[in-house]
Amino acid sequence: MSSLFEPYTLRSLTIPNRAWMAPMCQYSAEVFGPNAGVANDWHFQHYAARAAGGTGLILVEATAVSPEGRISPADLGLWNDTQTEALRRVTAFLKEQGTVPGIQIAHAGRKAATERPWRGRGPASREESWPVAGPSPLPYADDHQVPAELTVAQIKEIVEQFADAARRALAAGFEVVEVHGAHGYLIHEFLSPHSNRRTDAYGGSFDNRVRFPLEVVDAVRAVWPEDKPVFFRVSATDWLTENPEDEREGWTADDTVRFARELLAHGVDLLDVSTGGNAPATRIPVGPGYQVPFARRVKEETGLPVAAVGMITDPAQAEKIIANGEADAVLLGRELLRDPFWARRAATGLGADRRIPDQYGWAV
Numbered sequence: 008m009s010s011l012f013e014p015y016t017l018r019s020l021t022i023p024n025r026a027w028m029a030p031m032c033q034y035s036a037e038v039f040g041p042n043a044g045v046a047n048d049w050h051f052q053h054y055a056a057r058a059a060g061g062t063g064l065i066l067v068e069a070t071a072v073s074p075e076g077r078i079s080p081a082d083l084g085l086w087n088d089t090q091t092e093a094l095r096r097v098t099a100f101l102k103e104q105g106t107v108p109g110i111q112i113a114h115a116g117r118k119a120a121t122e123r124p125w126r127g128r129g130p131a132s133r134e135e136s137w138p139v140a141g142p143s144p145l146p147y148a149d150d151h152q153v154p155a156e157l158t159v160a161q162i163k164e165i166v167e168q169f170a171d172a173a174r175r176a177l178a179a180g181f182e183v184v185e186v187h188g189a190h191g192y193l194i195h196e197f198l199s200p201h202s203n204r205r206t207d208a209y210g211g212s213f214d215n216r217v218r219f220p221l222e223v224v225d226a227v228r229a230v231w232p233e234d235k236p237v238f239f240r241v242s243a244t245d246w247l248t249e250n251p252e253d254e255r256e257g258w259t260a261d262d263t264v265r266f267a268r269e270l271l272a273h274g275v276d277l278l279d280v281s282t283g284g285n286a287p288a289t290r291i292p293v294g295p296g297y298q299v300p301f302a303r304r305v306k307e308e309t310g311l312p313v314a315a316v317g318m319i320t321d322p323a324q325a326e327k328i329i330a331n332g333e334a335d336a337v338l339l340g341r342e343l344l345r346d347p348f349w350a351r352r353a354a355t356g357l358g359a360d361r362r363i364p365d366q367y368g369w370a371v
Contacts, residue, residue: 010329011322012359015063015336017276017312019234020182022107022336023362024063025329026350029279029316029338030111030185030240032068034081034123038135044071044084046093054097057343058106061350061362065106066238066279066338067097069113069187070176072168076114076193079123080135085112085172091179098180105362109183111240112172112227114165116193117141117154117202142197142219143204148287162209162219165193170226177231184231185238186223186275190284194220195242198266199258199285217266221273228274236276238314241266243282243301246289255286260301267309277312278305279338296324303333314338322353 012024035049036042054065071077071084084090098108115121119139120131129150130136140161141154157165169186176184188194196202197219203210209219228237245257267278280302283291291297298317306313315334319325325337343349354361363371 009326009354009357009359011326011337011357012354013329017236020107020236022063023105024061024350024354024359025336026062026325026353027064027314027336027338028057028062028066028343029340030066030068030187031340031344032078032082034079036081036083038080041089043074044077044082044086045090046083046097050083051097051100055100055104056347058101058104059364059367060346060348061354062106062339062343063350064109064183064336065101066183066185067094067108067110067181069111069115069192070172072112072114072165072172075119075137075140076116076165076168077119078113078115078192079121080131081123085110085175085179086168088175091175094176094179094181102180104364107182108180109185109238110176110179110181111185111187112169112176113187114168114193115139116191116196117145117151118147118191120152141193142202142210145202145204147191147202156205159207159209162222166219166222166226169223170230173227174230183236183238184227185240185279186220186227187240188220189240189242189279189281191242191286192284194223195258195285198262199245201245201247201255201257201286213262213265217269220266221269224270224273224275237274238277238279239270239275240279240281242284243280243298243305245285246283246291247286250290253289257286260304263301264305264308267305267311271309271311275311277314277335278302279314279316280305280334281316294318295320296328299328299333306332306334316340322356325353326357
Protein backbone atom coordinates (compact mmCIF):
# COMPACT_ATOMS: atom_id res chain seq x y z
CA MET A 8 0.00 0.00 0.00
CA SER A 9 1.17 3.51 -0.81
CA SER A 10 0.83 6.05 1.99
CA LEU A 11 0.67 8.87 -0.57
CA PHE A 12 -2.40 7.32 -2.16
CA GLU A 13 -4.34 6.53 0.98
CA PRO A 14 -7.55 8.57 1.30
CA TYR A 15 -7.60 11.32 3.92
CA THR A 16 -10.65 12.49 5.84
CA LEU A 17 -11.17 15.89 7.46
CA ARG A 18 -14.55 16.42 9.13
CA SER A 19 -16.96 14.66 6.73
CA LEU A 20 -14.85 15.24 3.61
CA THR A 21 -12.73 12.39 2.25
CA ILE A 22 -9.96 13.33 -0.17
CA PRO A 23 -8.93 10.41 -2.41
CA ASN A 24 -5.17 10.77 -1.96
CA ARG A 25 -2.49 12.93 -0.31
CA ALA A 26 -1.04 14.42 -3.55
CA TRP A 27 -2.57 17.90 -3.69
CA MET A 28 -2.15 20.99 -5.84
CA ALA A 29 -0.88 24.13 -4.13
CA PRO A 30 -2.55 27.46 -4.98
CA MET A 31 -0.56 29.21 -7.72
CA CYS A 32 -1.68 32.47 -9.30
CA GLN A 33 -2.20 32.42 -13.05
CA TYR A 34 -2.51 36.22 -13.44
CA SER A 35 -4.86 35.63 -16.35
CA ALA A 36 -8.20 37.28 -15.54
CA GLU A 37 -9.43 40.44 -17.18
CA VAL A 38 -8.39 43.61 -15.39
CA PHE A 39 -11.24 46.01 -16.15
CA GLY A 40 -14.96 45.88 -16.80
CA PRO A 41 -17.70 43.43 -15.81
CA ASN A 42 -15.41 40.40 -16.22
CA ALA A 43 -12.61 41.70 -13.98
CA GLY A 44 -11.40 38.89 -11.75
CA VAL A 45 -13.61 36.32 -13.50
CA ALA A 46 -12.31 32.81 -14.23
CA ASN A 47 -12.08 32.12 -17.97
CA ASP A 48 -11.12 29.31 -20.35
CA TRP A 49 -7.48 29.47 -19.28
CA HIS A 50 -8.39 28.79 -15.65
CA PHE A 51 -10.79 26.00 -16.63
CA GLN A 52 -8.28 24.06 -18.72
CA HIS A 53 -5.52 24.64 -16.16
CA TYR A 54 -7.42 23.09 -13.26
CA ALA A 55 -9.24 20.52 -15.39
CA ALA A 56 -5.95 19.05 -16.63
CA ARG A 57 -4.63 18.49 -13.09
CA ALA A 58 -7.92 16.88 -12.05
CA ALA A 59 -7.79 14.52 -15.04
CA GLY A 60 -4.21 13.80 -13.97
CA GLY A 61 -5.38 12.31 -10.67
CA THR A 62 -4.64 15.11 -8.19
CA GLY A 63 -6.60 14.48 -4.99
CA LEU A 64 -7.30 18.08 -3.96
CA ILE A 65 -6.86 21.23 -6.02
CA LEU A 66 -6.59 24.56 -4.23
CA VAL A 67 -7.51 27.27 -6.71
CA GLU A 68 -5.09 30.19 -6.70
CA ALA A 69 -5.14 33.14 -4.31
CA THR A 70 -8.51 34.72 -5.02
CA ALA A 71 -9.01 38.28 -3.84
CA VAL A 72 -11.77 39.19 -1.41
CA SER A 73 -11.92 42.72 -2.84
CA PRO A 74 -10.60 44.59 -5.89
CA GLU A 75 -8.03 46.32 -3.67
CA GLY A 76 -6.90 42.95 -2.32
CA ARG A 77 -5.60 41.60 -5.63
CA ILE A 78 -1.92 40.76 -5.85
CA SER A 79 -1.89 41.76 -9.51
CA PRO A 80 -4.52 43.48 -11.63
CA ALA A 81 -5.15 40.14 -13.41
CA ASP A 82 -5.95 38.07 -10.30
CA LEU A 83 -9.13 36.09 -9.74
CA GLY A 84 -11.68 37.56 -7.36
CA LEU A 85 -14.66 36.49 -5.27
CA TRP A 86 -16.28 39.83 -4.53
CA ASN A 87 -19.27 39.51 -6.90
CA ASP A 88 -21.75 36.98 -8.23
CA THR A 89 -20.34 36.94 -11.77
CA GLN A 90 -17.08 35.59 -10.38
CA THR A 91 -18.98 33.02 -8.32
CA GLU A 92 -20.90 31.76 -11.32
CA ALA A 93 -17.79 31.36 -13.47
CA LEU A 94 -16.11 29.18 -10.85
CA ARG A 95 -19.04 26.75 -10.77
CA ARG A 96 -17.87 25.38 -14.10
CA VAL A 97 -14.46 24.61 -12.59
CA THR A 98 -15.75 22.94 -9.42
CA ALA A 99 -18.28 20.82 -11.34
CA PHE A 100 -15.60 19.37 -13.60
CA LEU A 101 -13.19 18.70 -10.75
CA LYS A 102 -15.88 16.77 -8.88
CA GLU A 103 -16.70 14.75 -12.01
CA GLN A 104 -13.04 13.65 -12.08
CA GLY A 105 -13.07 12.62 -8.40
CA THR A 106 -10.95 15.61 -7.33
CA VAL A 107 -11.91 17.75 -4.34
CA PRO A 108 -12.14 21.46 -5.25
CA GLY A 109 -10.73 23.96 -2.79
CA ILE A 110 -9.97 27.66 -3.03
CA GLN A 111 -7.61 30.06 -1.30
CA ILE A 112 -9.12 33.45 -0.38
CA ALA A 113 -6.71 36.34 0.09
CA HIS A 114 -5.95 40.01 0.52
CA ALA A 115 -2.55 41.16 -0.70
CA GLY A 116 -2.19 44.14 1.65
CA ARG A 117 0.97 46.16 0.99
CA LYS A 118 1.99 43.70 -1.76
CA ALA A 119 -1.12 44.45 -3.82
CA ALA A 120 -1.07 46.17 -7.23
CA THR A 121 2.09 44.44 -8.41
CA GLU A 122 2.95 43.32 -11.91
CA ARG A 123 2.46 39.89 -13.46
CA PRO A 124 5.70 37.91 -13.00
CA TRP A 125 6.52 37.70 -16.69
CA ARG A 126 6.41 41.51 -16.85
CA GLY A 127 8.62 41.91 -13.78
CA ARG A 128 7.76 41.71 -10.10
CA GLY A 129 7.62 45.41 -9.23
CA PRO A 130 4.57 47.66 -8.95
CA ALA A 131 1.91 47.47 -11.65
CA SER A 132 1.72 50.15 -14.31
CA ARG A 133 0.11 53.46 -13.39
CA GLU A 134 -2.87 52.63 -15.63
CA GLU A 135 -3.59 49.37 -13.79
CA SER A 136 -2.60 50.32 -10.23
CA TRP A 137 -4.46 51.47 -7.11
CA PRO A 138 -3.50 52.69 -3.61
CA VAL A 139 -2.49 49.89 -1.24
CA ALA A 140 -2.94 49.48 2.52
CA GLY A 141 -1.45 47.45 5.35
CA PRO A 142 -1.10 47.25 9.10
CA SER A 143 1.59 49.98 9.10
CA PRO A 144 2.87 52.54 6.57
CA LEU A 145 5.91 50.43 5.67
CA PRO A 146 6.51 49.46 2.03
CA TYR A 147 7.51 45.89 1.21
CA ALA A 148 10.55 47.15 -0.71
CA ASP A 149 12.01 50.46 -1.78
CA ASP A 150 10.29 50.38 -5.17
CA HIS A 151 6.87 49.48 -3.73
CA GLN A 152 4.10 51.84 -2.68
CA VAL A 153 3.99 53.09 0.90
CA PRO A 154 0.76 51.55 2.20
CA ALA A 155 -1.86 53.51 4.06
CA GLU A 156 -2.26 52.29 7.64
CA LEU A 157 -5.60 50.52 7.98
CA THR A 158 -8.04 51.97 10.48
CA VAL A 159 -9.87 49.66 12.87
CA ALA A 160 -13.06 50.22 10.87
CA GLN A 161 -11.27 49.16 7.68
CA ILE A 162 -9.89 46.07 9.41
CA LYS A 163 -13.43 45.08 10.41
CA GLU A 164 -14.58 45.64 6.83
CA ILE A 165 -11.88 43.32 5.48
CA VAL A 166 -12.90 40.63 7.98
CA GLU A 167 -16.41 40.81 6.51
CA GLN A 168 -14.98 40.65 2.99
CA PHE A 169 -13.30 37.35 3.86
CA ALA A 170 -16.61 36.03 5.19
CA ASP A 171 -18.44 37.16 2.05
CA ALA A 172 -15.82 35.51 -0.16
CA ALA A 173 -16.21 32.26 1.81
CA ARG A 174 -19.98 32.39 1.26
CA ARG A 175 -19.42 32.82 -2.46
CA ALA A 176 -16.86 29.99 -2.49
CA LEU A 177 -19.48 27.71 -1.00
CA ALA A 178 -22.07 28.84 -3.55
CA ALA A 179 -19.52 28.14 -6.31
CA GLY A 180 -19.23 24.51 -5.20
CA PHE A 181 -15.95 24.43 -3.30
CA GLU A 182 -15.49 21.82 -0.56
CA VAL A 183 -12.45 23.39 1.12
CA VAL A 184 -11.65 27.04 1.81
CA GLU A 185 -8.13 28.16 2.70
CA VAL A 186 -7.33 31.49 4.35
CA HIS A 187 -4.11 32.91 2.91
CA GLY A 188 -1.93 34.00 5.84
CA ALA A 189 1.48 33.59 4.19
CA HIS A 190 4.02 35.11 1.79
CA GLY A 191 3.91 38.68 3.01
CA TYR A 192 0.27 39.35 2.17
CA LEU A 193 -2.10 41.16 4.50
CA ILE A 194 -2.67 38.54 7.20
CA HIS A 195 1.04 37.68 7.33
CA GLU A 196 1.80 41.41 7.52
CA PHE A 197 -0.25 41.62 10.71
CA LEU A 198 1.41 38.52 12.18
CA SER A 199 5.00 39.63 11.74
CA PRO A 200 6.71 42.36 13.78
CA HIS A 201 8.76 43.07 10.65
CA SER A 202 5.70 44.59 8.96
CA ASN A 203 3.39 45.36 11.90
CA ARG A 204 4.46 48.36 13.98
CA ARG A 205 1.02 49.27 15.29
CA THR A 206 0.51 50.41 18.87
CA ASP A 207 -3.21 49.63 19.15
CA ALA A 208 -5.00 46.32 19.81
CA TYR A 209 -3.75 44.94 16.47
CA GLY A 210 -0.02 45.43 17.04
CA GLY A 211 2.79 44.98 19.50
CA SER A 212 2.36 41.77 21.49
CA PHE A 213 1.89 38.32 19.96
CA ASP A 214 -1.74 38.24 21.10
CA ASN A 215 -2.41 41.58 19.42
CA ARG A 216 -0.66 40.62 16.18
CA VAL A 217 -2.72 37.43 15.83
CA ARG A 218 -5.99 39.23 16.58
CA PHE A 219 -6.88 40.15 12.98
CA PRO A 220 -5.91 36.72 11.55
CA LEU A 221 -8.07 34.97 14.17
CA GLU A 222 -10.96 37.36 13.50
CA VAL A 223 -10.76 36.36 9.83
CA VAL A 224 -10.68 32.66 10.72
CA ASP A 225 -13.67 33.05 13.03
CA ALA A 226 -15.65 34.94 10.38
CA VAL A 227 -14.88 32.31 7.72
CA ARG A 228 -15.59 29.39 10.04
CA ALA A 229 -18.92 30.97 11.02
CA VAL A 230 -20.21 30.93 7.41
CA TRP A 231 -18.50 27.71 6.29
CA PRO A 232 -20.46 24.47 6.88
CA GLU A 233 -19.56 22.58 10.03
CA ASP A 234 -18.94 19.40 8.03
CA LYS A 235 -16.44 21.01 5.63
CA PRO A 236 -12.79 21.81 6.47
CA VAL A 237 -11.08 25.19 6.69
CA PHE A 238 -7.35 25.41 5.91
CA PHE A 239 -4.90 28.17 6.78
CA ARG A 240 -1.68 28.86 4.87
CA VAL A 241 1.16 30.20 6.98
CA SER A 242 4.73 31.26 6.36
CA ALA A 243 6.38 29.40 9.23
CA THR A 244 9.27 31.87 9.30
CA ASP A 245 10.29 35.17 7.70
CA TRP A 246 13.85 33.73 7.48
CA LEU A 247 15.19 36.70 9.44
CA THR A 248 16.02 35.35 12.90
CA GLU A 249 17.62 32.24 11.34
CA ASN A 250 20.35 34.50 9.94
CA PRO A 251 22.48 35.93 12.79
CA GLU A 252 23.83 38.72 10.58
CA ASP A 253 20.28 39.93 9.77
CA GLU A 254 19.18 42.31 12.50
CA ARG A 255 15.58 42.60 11.32
CA GLU A 256 12.90 41.20 13.62
CA GLY A 257 10.45 38.75 12.12
CA TRP A 258 7.94 35.94 12.51
CA THR A 259 9.55 32.72 13.72
CA ALA A 260 8.99 28.97 13.79
CA ASP A 261 8.25 29.23 17.52
CA ASP A 262 5.57 31.82 16.74
CA THR A 263 4.06 29.46 14.18
CA VAL A 264 3.76 26.60 16.67
CA ARG A 265 2.11 28.91 19.18
CA PHE A 266 -0.22 30.30 16.51
CA ALA A 267 -1.08 26.79 15.27
CA ARG A 268 -2.50 25.96 18.70
CA GLU A 269 -4.72 29.05 18.44
CA LEU A 270 -5.86 28.09 14.94
CA LEU A 271 -6.75 24.61 16.11
CA ALA A 272 -8.87 26.09 18.91
CA HIS A 273 -10.61 28.37 16.40
CA GLY A 274 -11.72 25.55 14.10
CA VAL A 275 -8.94 25.33 11.51
CA ASP A 276 -8.58 21.76 10.27
CA LEU A 277 -5.20 21.81 8.50
CA LEU A 278 -2.18 24.10 8.35
CA ASP A 279 -0.60 24.56 4.92
CA VAL A 280 3.01 25.26 5.87
CA SER A 281 5.16 27.43 3.63
CA THR A 282 7.80 30.08 4.49
CA GLY A 283 9.05 33.54 3.58
CA GLY A 284 7.71 36.30 1.40
CA ASN A 285 7.46 39.13 3.92
CA ALA A 286 10.94 40.61 3.68
CA PRO A 287 13.13 41.14 0.61
CA ALA A 288 16.78 40.15 0.46
CA THR A 289 16.51 37.21 2.84
CA ARG A 290 18.83 34.21 2.77
CA ILE A 291 16.75 31.04 2.32
CA PRO A 292 18.45 27.61 2.24
CA VAL A 293 16.39 26.31 -0.67
CA GLY A 294 16.64 22.61 -1.47
CA PRO A 295 14.46 19.51 -1.82
CA GLY A 296 11.86 19.44 0.95
CA TYR A 297 13.43 22.43 2.72
CA GLN A 298 10.13 23.47 4.33
CA VAL A 299 9.06 20.01 5.48
CA PRO A 300 10.73 20.30 8.94
CA PHE A 301 8.49 23.26 9.77
CA ALA A 302 5.38 21.24 8.93
CA ARG A 303 6.65 18.26 10.91
CA ARG A 304 7.27 20.41 13.98
CA VAL A 305 3.73 21.85 13.92
CA LYS A 306 2.24 18.37 13.57
CA GLU A 307 4.36 16.89 16.37
CA GLU A 308 3.94 19.75 18.85
CA THR A 309 0.29 20.69 18.31
CA GLY A 310 -1.54 17.76 16.75
CA LEU A 311 -2.91 20.04 14.02
CA PRO A 312 -2.88 18.25 10.64
CA VAL A 313 -0.41 19.75 8.17
CA ALA A 314 0.44 19.79 4.49
CA ALA A 315 4.06 20.18 3.41
CA VAL A 316 5.13 22.21 0.39
CA GLY A 317 8.35 23.34 -1.25
CA MET A 318 10.51 21.51 -3.80
CA ILE A 319 8.65 18.23 -3.41
CA THR A 320 9.10 16.80 -6.89
CA ASP A 321 9.77 13.05 -6.74
CA PRO A 322 7.09 10.44 -5.94
CA ALA A 323 9.45 8.50 -3.65
CA GLN A 324 10.23 11.73 -1.78
CA ALA A 325 6.53 12.50 -1.34
CA GLU A 326 5.80 8.93 -0.26
CA LYS A 327 8.50 9.08 2.41
CA ILE A 328 7.16 12.37 3.84
CA ILE A 329 3.71 10.82 4.33
CA ALA A 330 4.93 7.38 5.43
CA ASN A 331 7.23 8.91 8.06
CA GLY A 332 4.43 11.01 9.50
CA GLU A 333 6.15 14.30 8.66
CA ALA A 334 2.96 15.64 7.05
CA ASP A 335 -0.55 14.48 6.30
CA ALA A 336 -0.39 15.56 2.66
CA VAL A 337 2.01 17.15 0.19
CA LEU A 338 1.17 20.22 -1.88
CA LEU A 339 2.83 20.33 -5.27
CA GLY A 340 3.40 23.65 -6.97
CA ARG A 341 5.77 24.12 -9.89
CA GLU A 342 6.01 20.36 -10.41
CA LEU A 343 2.32 20.30 -11.33
CA LEU A 344 2.88 23.20 -13.72
CA ARG A 345 5.50 21.06 -15.43
CA ASP A 346 3.49 17.82 -15.32
CA PRO A 347 -0.32 17.92 -14.92
CA PHE A 348 -0.36 14.11 -14.68
CA TRP A 349 2.18 13.87 -11.85
CA ALA A 350 -0.26 12.09 -9.53
CA ARG A 351 -1.08 9.42 -12.09
CA ARG A 352 2.60 8.86 -12.82
CA ALA A 353 3.36 8.69 -9.08
CA ALA A 354 0.60 6.13 -8.53
CA THR A 355 2.05 3.95 -11.30
CA GLY A 356 5.53 4.10 -9.80
CA LEU A 357 4.32 3.39 -6.28
CA GLY A 358 2.04 0.53 -7.30
CA ALA A 359 -1.13 2.32 -6.24
CA ASP A 360 -4.49 2.40 -7.99
CA ARG A 361 -4.56 5.00 -10.73
CA ARG A 362 -7.51 7.28 -11.47
CA ILE A 363 -7.72 7.55 -15.26
CA PRO A 364 -10.59 9.13 -17.24
CA ASP A 365 -12.34 6.68 -19.57
CA GLN A 366 -11.36 8.84 -22.50
CA TYR A 367 -7.66 8.18 -21.74
CA GLY A 368 -7.91 4.64 -20.35
CA TRP A 369 -7.67 2.88 -23.70
CA ALA A 370 -4.19 4.37 -24.20
CA VAL A 371 -2.73 2.85 -21.02
